[in-house]
Amino acid sequence: MTPDPITKLMLDILRMPPAASAHAADVDQLMVLVHWLMAILFTGWSIFFVYVLVRFRRGAHPVADPRGVRGRWSTFVEGGVLVAEVILLAFFSIPAWSSRVDAFPSAQQSTVVRVVAEQFAWNVHYPGADGAFGRTDVTFLSATNPLGLDRSDPAARDDVTTINRLNLPMGRPVIVYLSTKDMVHSFTLPQMRVKQDAVPGTVQPVWFTPTRTGEWEIACSQLCGLGHYRMRGFYSVQTREDFASWLAAETAALAPR
Amino acid sequence: MFLKHFFSTDHKVIGLLYAFTALFFLLVGFFLIVILRWQLAYPGQPVPVVGPLLGDANAPGGIILPEFYNQLGAMHGTIMVFLGVVPLAVGAFGNYLVPLQIGAPDMAFPRLNLGSYWFYLAGGVVMLSSFFVPGGAANNGWTSYPPLSDLSPTSGQTWWLVGMLCIILSSLLGSINIITTIVQLRAPGMTWFRMPFLVWAQFVTAFLLLLAFPALQAAAILQGMDRVAGTSFFLPSGLVVSGRPLDVSGGGNALLWQHLFWFLAHPEVYVLILPAMGIVAEIIANNTRKPLWGYRLMVYSLFVLGVLSFLVWAHHMFLTGMGTAISAFFQATTMIISIPSVVILTSLILSLWGGSIRFTTPMLFALAFLPMFGMGGLTGLPLGLATTDIPLHDTTYVVGHFHYVVAPGTIFALFAGIYYWFPRITGRMMNDTLGRMHFVGSLVSMNAIFMPMFVQGLAGVNRRLWDGGMEYAHAQGVLSLNVHMSIGAFALAFFQIFFIVNLFASLKQGRVASANPWDATTLEWSEDTASPRVYRDPYDYSPPGAPRDFVPQYVARVVSSGPAEG
Amino acid sequence: MDIPYTTDVRPDTGLTNPKLGMWLFLASEVMLFGSFFSSYALLRVGAASWPDQSAVLSVPLAALNTAVLLASSVTIALAWRAARQGDRAAYRGLMAATIALGIVFLGVKGSEYADKLSQGLAPSTDVFLGLYYTMTGLHALHIAAGLAVNAYLIGPGARMWQAQHARFANRVELAALYWHFVDVIWICIFAVFYLL
Numbered sequence A: 001m002t003p004d005p006i007t008k009l010m011l012d013i014l015r016m017p018p019a020a021s022a023h024a025a026d027v028d029q030l031m032v033l034v035h036w037l038m039a040i041l042f043t044g045w046s047i048f049f050v051y052v053l054v055r056f057r058r059g060a061h062p063v064a065d066p067r068g069v070r071g072r073w074s075t076f077v078e079g080g081v082l083v084a085e086v087i088l089l090a091f092f093s094i095p096a097w098s099s100r101v102d103a104f105p106s107a108q109q110s111t112v113v114r115v116v117a118e119q120f121a122w123n124v125h126y127p128g129a130d131g132a133f134g135r136t137d138v139t140f141l142s143a144t145n146p147l148g149l150d151r152s153d154p155a156a157r158d159d160v161t162t163i164n165r166l167n168l169p170m171g172r173p174v175i176v177y178l179s180t181k182d183m184v185h186s187f188t189l190p191q192m193r194v195k196q197d198a199v200p201g202t203v204q205p206v207w208f209t210p211t212r213t214g215e216w217e218i219a220c221s222q223l224c225g226l227g228h229y230r231m232r233g234f235y236s237v238q239t240r241e242d243f244a245s246w247l248a249a250e251t252a253a254l255a256p257r
Numbered sequence B: 001m002f003l004k005h006f007f008s009t010d011h012k013v014i015g016l017l018y019a020f021t022a023l024f025f026l027l028v029g030f031f032l033i034v035i036l037r038w039q040l041a042y043p044g045q046p047v048p049v050v051g052p053l054l055g056d057a058n059a060p061g062g063i064i065l066p067e068f069y070n071q072l073g074a075m076h077g078t079i080m081v082f083l084g085v086v087p088l089a090v091g092a093f094g095n096y097l098v099p100l101q102i103g104a105p106d107m108a109f110p111r112l113n114l115g116s117y118w119f120y121l122a123g124g125v126v127m128l129s130s131f132f133v134p135g136g137a138a139n140n141g142w143t144s145y146p147p148l149s150d151l152s153p154t155s156g157q158t159w160w161l162v163g164m165l166c167i168i169l170s171s172l173l174g175s176i177n178i179i180t181t182i183v184q185l186r187a188p189g190m191t192w193f194r195m196p197f198l199v200w201a202q203f204v205t206a207f208l209l210l211l212a213f214p215a216l217q218a219a220a221i222l223q224g225m226d227r228v229a230g231t232s233f234f235l236p237s238g239l240v241v242s243g244r245p246l247d248v249s250g251g252g253n254a255l256l257w258q259h260l261f262w263f264l265a266h267p268e269v270y271v272l273i274l275p276a277m278g279i280v281a282e283i284i285a286n287n288t289r290k291p292l293w294g295y296r297l298m299v300y301s302l303f304v305l306g307v308l309s310f311l312v313w314a315h316h317m318f319l320t321g322m323g324t325a326i327s328a329f330f331q332a333t334t335m336i337i338s339i340p341s342v343v344i345l346t347s348l349i350l351s352l353w354g355g356s357i358r359f360t361t362p363m364l365f366a367l368a369f370l371p372m373f374g375m376g377g378l379t380g381l382p383l384g385l386a387t388t389d390i391p392l393h394d395t396t397y398v399v400g401h402f403h404y405v406v407a408p409g410t411i412f413a414l415f416a417g418i419y420y421w422f423p424r425i426t427g428r429m430m431n432d433t434l435g436r437m438h439f440v441g442s443l444v445s446m447n448a449i450f451m452p453m454f455v456q457g458l459a460g461v462n463r464r465l466w467d468g469g470m471e472y473a474h475a476q477g478v479l480s481l482n483v484h485m486s487i488g489a490f491a492l493a494f495f496q497i498f499f500i501v502n503l504f505a506s507l508k509q510g511r512v513a514s515a516n517p518w519d520a521t522t523l524e525w526s527e528d529t530a531s532p533r534v535y536r537d538p539y540d541y542s543p544p545g546a547p548r549d550f551v552p553q554y555v556a557r558v559v560s561s562g563p564a565e566g
Numbered sequence C: 001m002d003i004p005y006t007t008d009v010r011p012d013t014g015l016t017n018p019k020l021g022m023w024l025f026l027a028s029e030v031m032l033f034g035s036f037f038s039s040y041a042l043l044r045v046g047a048a049s050w051p052d053q054s055a056v057l058s059v060p061l062a063a064l065n066t067a068v069l070l071a072s073s074v075t076i077a078l079a080w081r082a083a084r085q086g087d088r089a090a091y092r093g094l095m096a097a098t099i100a101l102g103i104v105f106l107g108v109k110g111s112e113y114a115d116k117l118s119q120g121l122a123p124s125t126d127v128f129l130g131l132y133y134t135m136t137g138l139h140a141l142h143i144a145a146g147l148a149v150n151a152y153l154i155g156p157g158a159r160m161w162q163a164q165h166a167r168f169a170n171r172v173e174l175a176a177l178y179w180h181f182v183d184v185i186w187i188c189i190f191a192v193f194y195l196l
């Protein structure tokens, strides 16, 4: 689907990162509409503003007229702004938000991963073939096991873990269960139009459907300490085959242990 | 003796104490950000000139460490908001002008007034000295989100909390004083709707300070307990920091702080902007030589803003895991609250229509306020809609948005106010040429700094990054803007020299001004301050048949000027 | 310069300056304690487990303290009446009684703290105790501040009795207003921390 020329024009002005998820179009659509509203209002006000300054400068208009503007069109402008905002809110923002937080796909049809943030890295946890995440506990924490995964748990045997590396298959919903070990971090996938704060003590579900393959970066958007600026991870959206073979290779690498 | 001014209970003296202290802090806050901007433009390169003075713990060899970068950012925000703009807008302008404009002999509680200044000063001293404690000042953002702030290993954060408590106490005392003064001490004839718009703005602002700050007071006490007494109000169970389980009882809630903080901090935003609108309204009425358009509607809008500002706080927290219903509520209140702002802005622009506009220096700043504040307000829309907030949250877009509101917005209004009331305070005018150079330079450099932030933010560059985003691939295309913005900031610093020179030189050498140099109508320009009496609306400019183009509020009857009525 | 309405009522607002000031101050205090109670609610609702409050804290002691504070509210109200009526002896006695009751309150509170601490129940033990110490501690500070004001009003502050009697009586009224407020806060604390 190619956007209409007016949307396209604004998208070209805004120059957001390339959109690569199913819901990105909704986000970008609203972004474009809001910016058009802003542009129209700002231009309108500015033209009026400059016109008034020129026309009513003291040299051209030595005696002020205390009555000022007549007519109701300021009310219309204000009413118009309100109507526009209500439309943006009711028909764009709320539905799009609701589809993010209410309409989660089923786990069977999705790629489910856990992402655990910590100063200053992203720990990724795949459940493996059995679809079940193994038990984790602080007692198992170590430099080589930052998730504290209990490998003796049967569900954990096939779990794949990575650091700062999130691979995802294209065209299939992804559900990320986001949590943090320490501070507030914010899990950001710019091209997916995904951003979610990781709030200590809670698990935040996020879902999206990647629609393009590519290799990009995970960013942290919430000040989380000295290394906040370098809390960067990598994610790549792969074809299903590539993803499956990557996961298989990772799983195979686990086996001998 | 100079020091005796620090013990005066005269509202004018206290107002000036506030003014000079706040200007000093604005300068400090600005200085911090200029250093920070160097680092953003040239990450890892030694800061020229002042680099060696920053101390080896902060900037070895003049190169800013991430620790120090975070201190600069957090303290810039804190100082600008709580020690610079609010004390200048409310402490200085409120204290000096409110009693004069309503014809009161002084503030209702003069000693309390002095007390509130002292608490402010104490808060400022604590904040500044925290730079010199081991480990330096607070470095967790002006928002001080826990667990980061709770667990911050250096004592800077604790000093920050102590400083905030002093500042909060100061604001509470100050706001009680302003409200009581306005309610009780209006001169005979000064009915509510004869009050200048600035007084209304200060009135609503004082209520915001009074009722919103206690939430931060509570939050600061709770965080203080977490840091000092080992409680875990903001620390949930099971935290693991640097690979080690945290040794606290847990059971707390990290979001509690965010709720309490933003419950204060959103009204605080209106505290930053309402007095500015008040100043701009006064100056526009005076320099268009006509009444404000829609004065009453503007006053009602102030009240709507005031009330609604308590209902929007969670729009700062859309991405903390919010369901549809709650996010819909806060998006709706956010959209609704934009309407009274639009009403006030529109009324101010419409007030220009039919005027006889004099482009004096204060008027230039007041006029520039309108589009700049407009820009800040408009860019708030995509941040207030939860869906578009997803890509924009915590990017430089946000920084651009609120700086348009507070820097070329509020700060310009405050400059306007200083140029405008300087003759009332000193009996001398400020220099016009210097003023205009200050204006043009500041306007251009402000936009040069903040406009590119929108571009960067849309590209996905986050705020509070020590290297300005250099790590990230998506930032590469817009990285060079960092240099442009920083040059803008250095230029802005340069143009403030015109202001500082003007301010001090005009004290002694400015052209001597008459009592009412702007031909203004409001009471503060009256020569008879002993027993003021009010006879008319605040902006009786260009009334038909009057001998001159203004009739002050304190003038009883207009002597008709002949033919018009003859 | 004299400031009007420090003692007399402004006709159109029906208030004196200090009275309005006190009401505004109390409004901000309501927001302060309101923030604490909201925090309490949020933390408790979100807690995985919450101790049986009345088993940890001593309800009888708190009930005693409630009675003490209520009594002191009565004595300070009577003290104000005596002040208005110019009955200096009664005023002195009643204000002294108020202060004595306030001291009893703090004494009981202090012994409660000492008892808890000796059992190893510190603010850091859990969130409930943290809230308990923080909020009752803040309340105790309010009591202490009130005691200081009341002491001033029978001590050096009472020198105004003759010269500016109306103004003095107004001050006593404000002190009483504040004292009642602190009393009400205590009742909320009692209900929330001991009974709920």
Ligand code: HEM
Pocket (backbone or CB within 6 Å): B030, B033, B036, B037, B073, B074, B076, B077, B078, B080, B081, B085, B140, B141, B142, B143, B272, B399, B403, B406, B407, B411, B449, B463, B464, B465, B489
């Ligand atoms: C006029 C010149 C100013 C400049 C050049 C400036 C620049 C900046 C920059 C670049 C940042 C982002 C720092 C980072 O990302 O690490 C920032 C943050 C901030 N500024 Fe300003 N600013 C100015 C004035 C103001 C004023 C007047 C206020 C408030 C009234 C203000 C309040 C803040 C706040 C609250 C933050 C956020 C601090 C944080 O990250 O915790 N600034 N400023």
Ligand SMILES: [Cu+2]
Pocket (backbone or CB within 6 Å): A117, A118, A119, A120, A184, A185, A186, A220, A221, A222, A223, A224, A228, A231
């Ligand atoms: Cu992070």
Ligand SMILES: [Cu+2]
Pocket (backbone or CB within 6 Å): A185, A186, A220, A221, A222, A223, A224, A225, A227, A228, A229, A231
């Ligand atoms: Cu971070």
